[in-house]
Amino acid sequence: MTQEQSGGLVRPEVSAADAEAIAREHYGIAATARELGSNQDRNYLLEEADGTRSVLRIDNPVFGDAARDAQHAAIDAYLAAGVRAASVLPGTDGALTQRWRGFAARRSTFADGEPLVDAGYFAPVVLAEFGALAAASVNALAELDHPGLDREHMWRMQHAHRETVALAGAIADEELRSRVLAAAEAADAALQPLVDALPVQAIHGDLTDDNVMGVRGADARLHPRTVLDLGDLATGWRVAELAVTASSMLHHDAERPLRVLETIAAFHRDARLSAAEARAVWPLVVLRACVLVASGWRQLEIDGANAYARERIAGEQAIFDAATALPLAEAVEQVLARLGFLGVPEGSGLRLQSAPEAPGRASAGSDTAAERLAPILPGLAALGDTAMLDPGVESEELAAGAWLAEDAEDRLASDAFARGAAAAVLPYGVYRLTRTVVDSADAAETWPIGTEIRVAPGAALEVVAPVSGEVVTSTERGVLLALADGWYLGIDGFASEVDGAVADVVGDPAARVAAGDRLGVLPEADAARSLAVTLCRSDALEGVAPPILAVEVPEPGRAQLVAPERVAAWSRFTRDPAALIGLRTRAQRDTAGDEQTRRERIFASAQERYYERPMQIERGWRHHLIDTTGRAYIDVVNNVTGLGHGHPGVADAASRQIRILNTNSRFLYRELAEYSERLLALLPEGSGLDTVLLVNSGSEAVDLALRLAQAATGRRTVVSLREAYHGWTMASDAVTTSAYDNPDALGSRPDWVHVTDVPNRFRGSYRGDAADTSIGARYAADLGADLDRLAESGREVAAFVCESVLGNAGGVLLPDGYLADVYARVRAAGGLCIADEVQVGFGRMGSSFWGFEQSGVVPDLITIAKPMGNGFPIGGVITSKRVADALSAQGQFFSSAGGNPLSCRVGIAVLDAMRDEGLQENARVVGARLADGFRALADRHSIIGPVHGEGLYLGVELVRDRETLEPAKAEAAAICERLRELGVIVLTTSERSNVLKVKPPLCLTAESADVVLAALDRVLTEGW
Secondary structure (H helix, E strand, C coil), rough: CCCCCCCCCCCCCCCCCHHHHHHHHHHHCEEEEEEEECCCEEEEEECCCCCCEEEEECCCCCCCCHHHHHHHHHHHHHCCCCCCCEEEEEECCCCCCCCCCCEEEEECCCCCEEECCCCCCHHHHHHHHHHHHHHHHHHEEEEECCCCHHHCCCCCHHHHHHHHHHHHHHHCCHHHHHHHHHHHHHHHHHHHHHHCCCCEEECCCCCCCEEEEEECCCCCEEEEEEECCCCCCCCEEEHHHHHHHHHHHHHHHHCCCCHHHHHHHHHHHCCCCCCHHHHHHHHHHHHHHHHHHHHHHHHHHHCCHHHHHHHHHHHHHHHHHHHHHCCCHHHHHHHHHHHHHEEEEECCCEEEECCCCCCCCCCCCCCCCCCCCCCCCCCCCCCCEEEEEECCCCHHHHHHHHHHHHHHHHHHHHHHHHHHCEEEECCCCCCHHHCCCCCCCCCCCCEEEEEEHHHHHHCCCEECCCCEEEEEECCCCCEEECCCHHEEEEEEEECCCCCCHHHHHHHHHHHEEEECEEEEEEEEEECEEEEEEEEEHHHHHHCCHHHHHHHHCCCCCCCCEEEEHHCCCCHHHEEECCCCCCCCCCCCCCCCCHHHHHHHCCCCCCCCCCEEEEEEEEEEEEEEEECCEEEEEEEEECCCCCCECCCHHHHHHHHHHHHCCCCCCCCCCCHHHHHHHHHHHHHHHHCCCCCEEECCHHHHHHHHHHHHHHHHHHHHHHECCCCCCCCHHHHHHCEEEEEEECCCCCCCCCEEEEEEEECCCCCCCCCCCCCHHHHHHHHHHHHHHHHHHHHHCCCEEEEEEEEEHHHHHHCCCCCCCCHHHHHHHHCCCEEEEECHHHHCCCCCCCCCCHHHHHHHHCCCEEEEEEHHEEEEEEEEEEEEEHHHHHHHHCCCCCCCCCCHHHHHHHHHHHHHHHHHHHHHHHHHHHHHHHHHHHHHHHHHHCCCCEEEEEEEEEEEEEEEEEECCECCCHHHHHHHHHHCCCEEEEEEEEECCCEEEEECCCCCCCHHHHHHHHHHHHCCCCCC
16 A cells, blocks of 8 residues: 555655756756645745746655656646646656656646635635536546556545545544544445446546636636646546535535535536436535545644645635535435436435325315315314414515514414414415524524424314324324335324334334324313424435434424525425325425516516526515515615615505595695695705605606706706716706716717716815815816806706715715805806705705705705605605796696605605604614724725715725725625625615615614624625
8 A cells, every 4th residue: 555545645855945956957947936835745836037937846756657647638638628727848858747856846837816725705606617617627538548547546536435534543633533434434325325326537636726726807706717736637436526626615605515506506517417426426525525634634643844734724624514514415405406306315316206195085285175184183173264374474464573573473373363263374385484583694494394283272182193104203292104105294292192112113013003093182271282294205314313303403393494595405305294184285485586587588688687696575674675585684775765664654554545545636635735844844944945846756856857947947958967867767867977877878968968077075086085175166166167168158057956965976975065166156157956865865864854954055956756655656846936836837747646645645654754763863873883884894904995975875985996996896796796695785886886885774773784794894804
């Protein structure tokens, strides 16, 4: 047995000075050498005086020339197939392998890029690219045949179990050693039935994040590019190439091992796996992790000075912990589900398995059939009906945050009992909103793997077997029945009367019960009682560490639940027992992908969507959004719902009014004047603004304001700021100058629009500190010059329109004095001033209700919309009667839905809630907390540049360089994707799309704000 085969190699004694001598003597170059890491060889980076770099590798003596020649042939195969690989450079004598003092030396081209092994978090696209690279590797090497491939070494996955056992003694941590050996045994046992069915070919054998060089993509992420180090090239299982690659992905987000399914799926797309290979993937991942840990400890034992090996210990431990975080059988099911394989493991393949049926029983499958629990509780029907509870994301019974109560499920059942139900059922497979957790980076366990029956207080009830089976377990907690074809039925929550002695006698007639046979009694009680019924595959219950034990066990009679990411496996391990107990199935699955496909069929390409892989949002409450799996997100972008989602006051007002009256504003009714008066009362005293015109949106409001200004002045020219957004109607789009929304915005404005410089003291023509009052004056002077030129050319100004705070720029506050100076100049020129408050007004600034109050001015027209209806479409213009009356010269003003009783009543409810709930003050306090937190993060993360805004309209600008302010646009988009994974919804804004826009509902709490800050800190620390 060679030293390598015995589990550990001492690296060749070759120094940096030796490497420089080899370069000089054998390659004819003068270079400095710097050592690179390796477990078994010596690698040096050679750099010549002109900056040319190459890599010198001194092979461990155990490797022969045949192995080296095979590696050279593999590189040729890679390059022929388009797989980037570092080429071997010949020496001065033309040979690829050079000899130096008994050692074999080779020099390779230097692969430009960045190392990937310590790159932190990998995004899904990067994980998939590694899988595609592994597939490209096996495809390129599929026909390679070389004598040097037939070699034995410790890293061949065929030997992983043997090597782990041999090396485990070096693991000084006794508990870790025990875990590693147990995991290796289980993985090897799962692998053995598959061995003969696994295809064999030439494989790289070590295609990991440590042997691939990465390059920065347009998305600013590191992407795998160039394959390095073929030292483990040999004949091996084709699927082992994938397993080795996949295992190296695990430590990049060790808390979420199932993310590596991206890698596996991408491999399968390009190099289709057989059923045997799909089943082998995770056992091989585990074995690779085991041998990594064991060999790492062994390497330190024999080569304690190997700093590279010492540094890798923690990463190898993280890989092992992630690989074994889920039960092996569950991880295998996850792979099969992701790849679309059907059936259960059998032999080296899969067989289809049908769920048990209840023969001879009337089906409850039709909508007209009554749902009874007679098959399990025959005495229940005489006591009353069975109610099917809805604890799901869209449940009407869980409005107004009722789902957050710890006893929410108990209340649902109690309400059903109060309506006369004898039992209430929480169905199998319905994602439970009642289990959703807010302010968490992780999704909660929301998907029940069993049906939960709540029985009303009362008399004792007999529990019977709903189907025939063999008793496997009988306890004071319930009974487990073995059914046909590898299924088990568990009934939990009652004391079984079946002879417990039969538990170990499966197959014995004495252990058999028939459908309808008595199992025990649900005792009489003054409180509700519960039964949990679970239909489960045998392989979820069997083995040394059955998967069912990795699912938290609740109190008796309650269903077990799993997190959404585990549903793919547990929907295979289990089936809905509804048909067996007289119910209809209601099981759910995540349909976000289907919904996205549906949208794509009917949407235009110009219609935007959020996220690369959007979640399906079907509920909101306050500042939280909940997707269809019960995953909660902190909503940091929805300034439309200023009060927060699902506000009961708004909902009640809309419901009440629409039942009474909804017509148009040409009729006389109370609500229109009441709402208008409430709006006017919010203006600064002495504003002179006394008229309200109501429409349906911000775009319409801006459109109307422009029309009013032109009518009142008899002029057409409107001055708008560069980089502004005001809406999508013909007129509001005309004054929208944002190149982000329209790349040709500046070149396509109509002749009545004049674009002036945006007063951005961070990125505009004049920059400086907030205290520098000259900045605003200079911008205002430039605008004044524009007004003079317009007048000289016969284009007198009708209006100047701008946001009171530069919302589209990410909440950039206007320079001190700017707006007052500009308003004075515009009015002196005979124009009117329009304040677009659609985004920044309505209490969002915290210190003031209106954004224009920040500048100490009063506009001639105010446009408002988004938060007015808390999601209900309301918009408006506030102005003076003098300006408004000018519109009569152009005809009558009318909006079919603007100002109708329904929208007015909703608007009044919003104003009531803002006042009663102190939301403007909350915006001030929580906004300051967020802003301080973002600025503190900037001290630790150089990517954070200026933090803009005030209150709860903030912008966190991300830059690549704080001096040049180069926008980190790609990084910002990627950071938003990662934040979504951590339960925070934030998106980008600004002309450069590099500002994180922070404009949440005004009810955002300090606790949620802290979670947002922690999530951003984590992303900027770990990567995106």
